[in-house]
Amino acid sequence: MLDASTLQMLKKEALDARIKTIECISSFGSGHIGGSMSIMETLVYLYYVEMRIRPEEPDWEERDRLVLSKGHAGPALYAVLAKKGFFPLEWLGTLNKGGTKLPSHVDMTKTPGVDFTAGSLGQGISAAVGIALAQRIRGFKDSWTYAIVGDGESQEGEVWEAAEVAGAQKLDNLIAFTDLNKQQLDGYTDDIIPMYHLKERYETFGFDAYEVDGHDFNQVADAIASAKSVKGKPHMIILNTVKSFGYIPGEGVKGNHSMSINEETRKSAIDALVDREGGR
Amino acid sequence: MIAVKDYSNYRDVVVAAVADLAESHEDVVFLDADLSSCIGSTAFQKRFPERFTNCGIAEANMAAMAGGMASVGLTPFIHSFGCFASRRDYDQLFISVGYTGQVVHVIGSDPGITAQYNGGTHMPFEDIALFRQIPSFNIIEPSDGESLARLVPQLYAAGKSSYIRTPRKGINVRYTPDDEIMLGKAITLTEGDDIAIVATGCVMVDTALEATAALKDKGISARVIDLHTIRPFDAATIEKAAHETGHVIVCENGRRAGGVGELVAGHLAQTCPVKMDFLCVEDRYGEVGPLSYLKESFGFTAPVLVDKALKLLSK
Numbered sequence: 001m002l003d004a005s006t007l008q009m010l011k012k013e014a015l016d017a018r019i020k021t022i023e024c025i026s027s028f029g030s031g032h033i034g035g036s037m038s039i040m041e042t043l044v045y046l047y048y049v050e051m052r053i054r055p056e057e058p059d060w061e062e063r064d065r066l067v068l069s070k071g072h073a074g075p076a077l078y079a080v081l082a083k084k085g086f087f088p089l090e091w092l093g094t095l096n097k098g099g100t101k102l103p104s105h106v107d108m109t110k111t112p113g114v115d116f117t118a119g120s121l122g123q124g125i126s127a128a129v130g131i132a133l134a135q136r137i138r139g140f141k142d143s144w145t146y147a148i149v150g151d152g153e154s155q156e157g158e159v160w161e162a163a164e165v166a167g168a169q170k171l172d173n174l175i176a177f178t179d180l181n182k183q184q185l186d187g188y189t190d191d192i193i194p195m196y197h198l199k200e201r202y203e204t205f206g207f208d209a210y211e212v213d214g215h216d217f218n219q220v221a222d223a224i225a226s227a228k229s230v231k232g233k234p235h236m237i238i239l240n241t242v243k244s245f246g247y248i249p250g251e252g253v254k255g256n257h258s259m260s261i262n263e264e265t266r267k268s269a270i271d272a273l274v275d276r277e278g279g280r
Numbered sequence: 281m282i283a284v285k286d287y288s289n290y291r292d293v294v295v296a297a298v299a300d301l302a303e304s305h306e307d308v309v310f311l312d313a314d315l316s317s318c319i320g321s322t323a324f325q326k327r328f329p330e331r332f333t334n335c336g337i338a339e340a341n342m343a344a345m346a347g348g349m350a351s352v353g354l355t356p357f358i359h360s361f362g363c364f365a366s367r368r369d370y371d372q373l374f375i376s377v378g379y380t381g382q383v384v385h386v387i388g389s390d391p392g393i394t395a396q397y398n399g400g401t402h403m404p405f406e407d408i409a410l411f412r413q414i415p416s417f418n419i420i421e422p423s424d425g426e427s428l429a430r431l432v433p434q435l436y437a438a439g440k441s442s443y444i445r446t447p448r449k450g451i452n453v454r455y456t457p458d459d460e461i462m463l464g465k466a467i468t469l470t471e472g473d474d475i476a477i478v479a480t481g482c483v484m485v486d487t488a489l490e491a492t493a494a495l496k497d498k499g500i501s502a503r504v505i506d507l508h509t510i511r512p513f514d515a516a517t518i519e520k521a522a523h524e525t526g527h528v529i530v531c532e533n534g535r536r537a538g539g540v541g542e543l544v545a546g547h548l549a550q551t552c553p554v555k556m557d558f559l560c561v562e563d564r565y566g567e568v569g570p571l572s573y574l575k576e577s578f579g580f581t582a583p584v585l586v587d588k589a590l591k592l593l594s595k
Binding site: 108128 | 309330331333335336338340341343344345346347348349350351352353354371372375376379380381
């Protein structure tokens with residue numbers, strides 16, 4: 001359970017990161033708003049509380065690393081990284097523009113603080129398994145690897161290949177998340193490939209698994225704390241989330257994977273979010 | 281450096297070369313996909329148990345994992361049969377290794393007809409073309425054990441990813457420890473002014489040398505070039521041969537589309553257009569059988585090459 005002041009800080013930072021994500025996407029005119037907004041609490045909690053990072057030294061070898069396997073949620077990660085000082089906030093206005101350092105899908109060769117490239121779904125979790133294994137081989141005893149996988153992404157067979165190896169290798173320094181936001185590009189996962197029983201699936205692959213409300217900081221924090229106390233198994237935290245949560249025009253809407261956001265919708269969406277959160 | 285005379289198989293040479301490298305470089309690790317007893321990477325595992333991982337029958341995951349491991353400062357060598365090491369993990373090698381700028385060395389064993397009894401499902405003719413499409417990969421196909429052993433540490437030192445195309449079984453003895461073997465520098469095996477035969481890999485270099493002896497009996501001098509490195513491409517040696525002979529035949533144990541022949545032809549088209557022909561697989565899949573049968577079936581024989589040379593010279 002988080003103390004009141006930490007919880008208040010996290011809520012404030014998440015609101016600000018959501019606003020910056022909406023602004024970032026609207027600067028280009030459209031983008032992956034749905035999957036960006038659904039993982040915001042997890043990203044903010046990790047980068048503000050949990051992770052051992054050095055924004056001034058993003059390549060510090062023994063840092064904790066995060067692989068955003070659902071690489072299209074780049075704008076959410078960019079907002080958090082910019083706020084943490086990995087790069088200037090002004091960069092957020094350059095999304096997808098020619099020569100930008102912030103492409104739609106995360107790219108470790110372009111953006112300080114991005115620990116691995118993703119976009120071809122399924123590969124990020126494999127890379128995260130490799131990173132966790134490499135941390136163990138190199139003797140980085142205090143280093144953790146985090147990975148965020150999409151529920152739609154989990155239709156890729158490679159995700160389960162990665163899970164097999166993580167389980168077999170007992171990679172207990174790997175804490176993975178599945179963003180169970182129940183929607184994918186073409187619609188609801190239930191209508192395409194239902195993603196049932198993910199917690200149980202991971203348990204059968206040898207994981208220490210949890211299922212929490214992905215928009216509740218306390219639940220996310222408690223699950224990570226529990227995970228860190230369990231030795232000899234990799235960890236999977238299923239995040240029950242709402243796709244587009246906080247970008248209210250997209251909440252509960254089919255087709256919110258990627259949306260157009262013009263000046264007018266940006267302003268009204270931010271006003272509505274601030275209003276719902278009881279002010280900035 | 282390992283003593284190649286101590287080994288009787290390509291597989292033992294390549295694993296010993298990687299293990300020798302690992303002795304002096306702590307970053308070198310080995311990943312296999314349930315074919316460790318086929319390539320003999322168990323020998324690496326014995327020496328460096330904590331630096332070996334059997335990833336199971338999941339090549340795509342292995343390749344992306346290797347990219348992740350490289351991002352933490354390790355240098356993975358990964359192995360599978362060439363068919364799987366190229367086709368099953370291609371997007372992972374392209375994105376999570378190539379595009380990310382990571383360095384991973386891929387050993388693809390049993391190229392082309394050397395897959396023999398595993399047959400058509402296991403017979404990669406397209407692997408060279410596939411790796412040529414990943415901009416950051418060096419590509420080698422040594423034609424003997426000595427050159428294989430000597431090129432592995434050079435690939436590591438080059439600091440780029442690589443594809444190592446090698447048979448597992450048998451070994452050719454062509455070079456000695458005193459011969460100069462340099463990554464990216466083709467080796468001229470016979471001097472000749474009438475025609476140049478550019479060959480890649482042990483099957484084709486053997487065929488080229490055999491054909492050259494037959495051509496010599498007919499009064500034709502053929503220059504055989506062992507193109508053991510496909511990338512970086514030794515443009516100078518090939519251009520010189522084209523310029524001095526005016527006739528070039530490229531021999532590869534692979535498919536024409538995107539392969540070594542098209543690499544050489546594409547280069548010479550811009551720099552020194554000459555009469556050319558190709559000994560390779562056309563639009564055809566592999567099949568099962570012993571090497572002797574497959575050589576006949578695919579026309580990878582000296583008589584076929586001699587015939588091509590005579591026809592090219594008479595054009």
